[in-house]
Amino acid sequence: xxxxxxxxxxxxxxxFAAQSLMTLIGADMTRLANGSCQITSPIPDSMxxxxxxxxxxxxxxxxxxxxxxxxxSVMPEGHEVLTAEIKINLLAPATGDRLVAEGRVLRKGRxxxxxxxxxxxxxxxxxxxxAKVLGTMVPVPIRTAAT
Amino acid sequence: xxxxxxxxxxxxxxxFAAQSLMTLIGADMTRLANGSCQITSPIPDSMxxxxxxxxxxxxxxxxxxxxxxxxxSVMPEGHEVLTAEIKINLLAPATGDRLVAEGRVLRKGRxxxxxxxxxxxxxxxxxxxxAKVLGTMVPVPIRTAAT
Amino acid sequence: xxxxxxxxxxxxxxxFAAQSLMTLIGADMTRLANGSCQITSPIPDSMxxxxxxxxxxxxxxxxxxxxxxxxxSVMPEGHEVLTAEIKINLLAPATGDRLVAEGRVLRKGRxxxxxxxxxxxxxxxxxxxxAKVLGTMVPVPIRTAAT
Amino acid sequence: xxxxxxxxxxxxxxxFAAQSLMTLIGADMTRLANGSCQITSPIPDSMxxxxxxxxxxxxxxxxxxxxxxxxxSVMPEGHEVLTAEIKINLLAPATGDRLVAEGRVLRKGRxxxxxxxxxxxxxxxxxxxxAKVLGTMVPVPIRTAAT
Numbered sequence: 363x364x365x366x367x368x369x370x371x372x373x374x375x376x377x378f379a380a381q382s383l384m385t386l387i388g389a390d391m392t393r394l395a396n397g398s399c400q401i402t403s404p405i406p407d408s409m410x411x412x413x414x415x416x417x418x419x420x421x422x423x424x425x426x427x428x429x430x431x432x433x434x435s436v437m438p439e440g441h442e443v444l445t446a447e448i449k450i451n452l453l454a455p456a457t458g459d460r461l462v463a464e465g466r467v468l469r470k471g472r473x474x475x476x477x478x479x480x481x482x483x484x485x486x487x488x489x490x491x492x493a494k495v496l497g498t499m500v501p502v503p504i505r506t507a508a509t
Numbered sequence: 510x511x512x513x514x515x516x517x518x519x520x521x522x523x524x525f526a527a528q529s530l531m532t533l534i535g536a537d538m539t540r541l542a543n544g545s546c547q548i549t550s551p552i553p554d555s556m557x558x559x560x561x562x563x564x565x566x567x568x569x570x571x572x573x574x575x576x577x578x579x580x581x582s583v584m585p586e587g588h589e590v591l592t593a594e595i596k597i598n599l600l601a602p603a604t605g606d607r608l609v610a611e612g613r614v615l616r617k618g619r620x621x622x623x624x625x626x627x628x629x630x631x632x633x634x635x636x637x638x639x640a641k642v643l644g645t646m647v648p649v650p651i652r653t654a655a656t
Numbered sequence: 657x658x659x660x661x662x663x664x665x666x667x668x669x670x671x672f673a674a675q676s677l678m679t680l681i682g683a684d685m686t687r688l689a690n691g692s693c694q695i696t697s698p699i700p701d702s703m704x705x706x707x708x709x710x711x712x713x714x715x716x717x718x719x720x721x722x723x724x725x726x727x728x729s730v731m732p733e734g735h736e737v738l739t740a741e742i743k744i745n746l747l748a749p750a751t752g753d754r755l756v757a758e759g760r761v762l763r764k765g766r767x768x769x770x771x772x773x774x775x776x777x778x779x780x781x782x783x784x785x786x787a788k789v790l791g792t793m794v795p796v797p798i799r800t801a802a803t
Numbered sequence: 804x805x806x807x808x809x810x811x812x813x814x815x816x817x818x819f820a821a822q823s824l825m826t827l828i829g830a831d832m833t834r835l836a837n838g839s840c841q842i843t844s845p846i847p848d849s850m851x852x853x854x855x856x857x858x859x860x861x862x863x864x865x866x867x868x869x870x871x872x873x874x875x876s877v878m879p880e881g882h883e884v885l886t887a888e889i890k891i892n893l894l895a896p897a898t899g900d901r902l903v904a905e906g907r908v909l910r911k912g913r914x915x916x917x918x919x920x921x922x923x924x925x926x927x928x929x930x931x932x933x934a935k936v937l938g939t940m941v942p943v944p945i946r947t948a949a950t
Contacts, residue, residue, distance in 0.1 A: 419570025
């Protein structure tokens with residue numbers, strides 16, 4: 363995390379901690395750098411779909427969050443980030459010991475920050491790609507954080 | 510719900526009840542018909558993003574679920590449904606008394622079922638469109654429900 | 657077209673006429689209103705895929721254009737529109753006498769204009785929905801029209 | 804191209820040659836391997852948008868085609884490929900000497916083949932990423948190539 367200022371790291375970690383859903387999931391921000399972010403999470407029993415796999419909403423939420431904080435890491439002072447749109451392709455069931463989402467900024471735009479994320483399922487030290495995310499984050503001045 | 514067989518209704522309601530995430534959210538299936546489904550949900554305090562609005566993963570999960578059961582309502586016997594991909598555009602913050610997601614089948618394909626969903630936020634009897642969903646569901650024989 | 661000023665109509669028609677691809681296709685802007693736009697097009701022999709149907713790029717281009725001018729119709733003076741992202745679900749082959757794309761604004765945002773479009777194939781007066789489009793347009797001041 | 808059989812290479816090149824739109828564009832298949840494909844193209848004067856940049860439909864068409872033939876390269880005998888859905892994020896204007904689209908298979912599924920593509924604009928030997936594509940291809944038996 364050496365390529366980010368202490369202020370930026372503090373701001374991002376505070377924002378992540380303020381997301382009650384991330385607390386409920388038990389997710390951690392396990393890596394943060396200039397333009398990228400990694401979120402690691404269990405697959406809670408309470409967040410499954412009808413076959414007992416992790417719900418698509420869980421996979422989506424981790425990918426969205428990793429991509430969103432990747433975007434926030436490159437934004438100017440005094441700005442927050444909102445998700446404008448996200449597309450997710452689900453490649454394999456969310457199962458195993460834990461999920462790891464890795465978000466990246468594709469371009470540091472002034473109006474828009476296109477992002478992508480990979481979501482992996484890890485079991486016994488092996489990992490499988492379970493989802494690909496492609497989306498758009500929007501910088502908004504902190505005073506008017508609602509779109 | 511008169512245009513669906515009792516068997517289909519029972520199968521879909523059992524599948525919905527088996528989704529632990531829907532129970533955790535406190536979501537209800539409030540309408541079900543041939544090719545459409547409505548899910549109604551509170552905005553739990555535990556599922557917020559950093560500004561206190563409902564998390565995008567909540568909105569996504571409701572839209573995905575409404576669209577998925579809309580698809581299951583038109584599938585042949587002995588099939589389950591998996592989400593292949595979903596795109597969501599977030600139009601306004603998830604706030605208010607409750608969220609309502611309305612899913613529809615766009616085309617009853619054999620291999621693929623394209624679907625859409627609208628997600629609304631309701632407050633004091635008024636509703637605002639907060640998200641648009643466009644995705645693809647895939648029928649899979651029940652024995653091999655994992656993609 | 658009575659709900660748009662003459663200036664806006666002139667600006668949009670000039671912009672459409674400046675798209676060399678629309679001229680090559682032989683596409684027409686057949687309806688324009690506040691927040692919506694219809695483009696009608698042949699399926700040129702030179703724009704087919706390997707089975708002889710209209711290429712997905714043709715269907716995409718019509719949907720993008722209808723959605724883009726729907727967005728431009730609601731933008732403030734002195735702004736152009738750029739496509740930030742588009743998702744298209746292809747529902748049926750592009751075949752028949754002509755294609756008709758109908759674009760709509762979903763929300764008149766200041767930073768982003770989410771849009772959707774339906775693309776229809778018409779034959780002998782009947783029409784089939786061949787594609788659904790969901791995307792995001794961005795207003796940019798005319799001087800700096802490149803993102 | 805040594806990892807593909809002569810039959811597969813012949814089939815794919817014949818399919819590409821049968822796309823009249825690729826001929827109209829003047830696009831070439833400049834690389835083909837097991838699970839990936841590269842398409843290189845000029846930016847024809849006749850395929851521009853209103854600012855003189857390459858039209859989004861051109862960028863889309865190249866990305867779709869590169870991704871589609873990447874998918875076809877991993878399909879079993881006797882199958883064709885159809886695009887089910889594609890999402891494209893446009894990152895920069897399509898300008899320069901030529902465009903290069905690189906498609907990749909994300910997972911070799913039986914029912915669905917998720918794919919991605921990058922589209923680059925090259926000028927004076929330098930290249931800029933102008934678009935990211937994430938989509939789904941579907942294998943269909945050759946007899947019933949229409950969805």
